[in-house]
Amino acid sequence: MMNRPAAGPDLGPNFRLRVMRILWGAFLITVGLFVLVTRLVRPGAGTGAVMGGGNTTVLYALAALALSMVAASFVLKSALYKRAAERQQPDILQAGFILALALCESAALLGLVGLFITWNDYFYLLFALGALGELLHFPRREQVMAAYFKPGM
DSSP states (O other): OOOOOOOOOOOOHHHHHHHHHHHHHHHHHHHHHHHHHHHHSOOOTTHHHHTTTTOHHHHHHHHHHHHHHHHHHHHHHHHHHHHHHHHTOHHHHHHHHHHHHHHHHHHHHHHHHHHHHHOOGGGHHHHHHHHHHHHHTOOOHHHHHHHHSOTTO
16 A cells, blocks of 8 residues: 555646745735734834833844745745756645745744834834745746746757
């Protein structure tokens, strides 16, 4: 008995591209929802200083971690896209895409956590960093086609 997951039929590059673009939009919307959450739960005026609004050490540490996660998302996505094109395995392509989006999303999550820890408004920059990383990961047709067909075919 084999322990392989049951894989359904591959519906082709256009379907996979459409799924990837839907995932891209959903991940981008969640960053907007994080911003909305921070606006809804914001404490009253004057509480930011009491809750640690001046703590810039945490800001710098989380910003460095977020920046490294966004940078790693591009490196990992590139490596997995190259492997998918070499092996003609679109599943690797989609896994690399989702991993890249998740790393950018984690940068925005660090902004959310940092804002709740310090109530420092500069953490909105981490939301912007995560959203920018996700915007730059927009799935392109050429990338998907390279995972399905060898060049020159």
